[in-house]
Amino acid sequence: MKHQITLIGGQTIPVYLGVMEKKPDVIHVLYSKDSKDQFALLKNSLPGKAIHSYQIDPFNYEEIKSKAEEIIFGNNQEEFELNLTGGTKIMAIACQQVFNDLKLPIFYIDQKHTLFDITDKKSNPTTTKINIETFLKISGHTKYQISSLSDFTSDEIKLSEFILTQMNAGWYWQAHSQLYKKGKFTPTNDFKFKHKSVDISWDGNTFEFNNGSQTHTFTTRKGLTMAFTGLWWEILIGKAVSKWSHAYEFKMSLIIKSKVHQELDKNEIDIVLNTGKNLIFVECKAGDVTQEDINKIKAVADLYGGISSRSILVSRKKPLATILEKCHELGIDVFSQVTTEKIKNSNKIFHKFTNLSELPKRLDYLLTKLHL
Numbered sequence: 001m002k003h004q005i006t007l008i009g010g011q012t013i014p015v016y017l018g019v020m021e022k023k024p025d026v027i028h029v030l031y032s033k034d035s036k037d038q039f040a041l042l043k044n045s046l047p048g049k050a051i052h053s054y055q056i057d058p059f060n061y062e063e064i065k066s067k068a069e070e071i072i073f074g075n076n077q078e079e080f081e082l083n084l085t086g087g088t089k090i091m092a093i094a095c096q097q098v099f100n101d102l103k104l105p106i107f108y109i110d111q112k113h114t115l116f117d118i119t120d121k122k123s124n125p126t127t128t129k130i131n132i133e134t135f136l137k138i139s140g141h142t143k144y145q146i147s148s149l150s151d152f153t154s155d156e157i158k159l160s161e162f163i164l165t166q167m168n169a170g171w172y173w174q175a176h177s178q179l180y181k182k183g184k185f186t187p188t189n190d191f192k193f194k195h196k197s198v199d200i201s202w203d204g205n206t207f208e209f210n211n212g213s214q215t216h217t218f219t220t221r222k223g224l225t226m227a228f229t230g231l232w233w234e235i236l237i238g239k240a241v242s243k244w245s246h247a248y249e250f251k252m253s254l255i256i257k258s259k260v261h262q263e264l265d266k267n268e269i270d271i272v273l274n275t276g277k278n279l280i281f282v283e284c285k286a287g288d289v290t291q292e293d294i295n296k297i298k299a300v301a302d303l304y305g306g307i308s309s310r311s312i313l314v315s316r317k318k319p320l321a322t323i324l325e326k327c328h329e330l331g332i333d334v335f336s337q338v339t340t341e342k343i344k345n346s347n348k349i350f351h352k353f354t355n356l357s358e359l360p361k362r363l364d365y366l367l368t369k370l371h372l
Contacts, residue, residue, distance in 0.1 A: 008087060085108050131249060155218045171195035234284040293313070312333045312334070312366070
């Protein structure tokens with residue numbers, strides 16, 4: 001039987017990958033008091049696996065070394081390997097010393113999901129594909145809602161495309177201001193609006209536009225919300241990135257529920273792209289981007305995707321220089337459709353696109369970055 005000793009620190013994905021790639025019969029997990037929760041998440045993500053756990057002092061070299069020797073000598077007729085990826089440096093050094101002395105195999109998985117066989121000095125990309133459900137489960141979130149592009153009707157997509165053509169029209173912003181009270185959108189099932197030759201009507205089921213020469217009618221219960229909040233932009237971005245060839249999974253409107261009060265929403269993520277190895281969280285902003293938006297984008301990646309995930313912002317307008325500076329500091333890439341400035345080549349986090357169809361190619365650039 002093959003046994004694997006693995007070390008748990010702050011990141012659980014490399015430990016999970018080590019099990020899925022190497023397929024050991026028995027797993028021995030060394031963890032500290034501070035990584036106790038991570039061990040519980042790992043165990044829940046590996047149902048049916050034979051797992052033995054050992055809580056150790058992560059900075060006590062001799063204790064860690066003795067525990068690794070005890071595990072190996074207690075199963076001296078078995079095959080052993082070491083996943084060196086996780087844990088503290090002291091944990092890694094102590095276990096590596098034992099395995100080196102006994103000439104047993106050691107491997108390491110980096111942030112690009114390359115598996116390095118330290119003993120044989122070989123490296124290969126991992127083949128395991130991790131789905132969104134597993135990513136969330138490993139992060140400790142099992143209660144959530146998620147949608148797909150197919151959940152939106154053809155009329156809803158057409159309405160979104162129509163709103164994009166009207167963004168520079170005076171009527172749109174006049175109507176927009178009437179629907180917002182103290183900065184908050186206030187929906188209604190009876191909305192009529194007239195601006196010069198344009199007539200807009202909404203009855204809770206049908207959104208109609210008439211400018212005297214043409215009429216557009218869209219049947220959807222989300223019509224008003226879709227037209228005058230950022231939902232229309234989210235749908236258009238979703239439609240564009242759904243064609244990205246590197247997407248193993250593509251989902252929209254991921255709503256994470258609170259662990260304490262499961263009826264409450266904790267975080268909402270516009271779009272999630274999964275390469276099978278990394279999650280890319282996409283925030284879609286049709287209007288102005290705020291500091292709060294940026295804080296949310298960064299927090300989402302840290303909480304649900306781990307260190308190898310990526311966050312990107314797709315805004316209709318180029319954000320303010322202070323926002324771009326913060327995005328640069330936090331490693332958030334910014335994709336913008338509208339800008340009045342020339343883009344400096346040195347601004348590597350800002351990517352301009354003219355048509356939404358260009359987004360998949362712009363996303364390809366992310367694959368060249370370190371964490372992807």
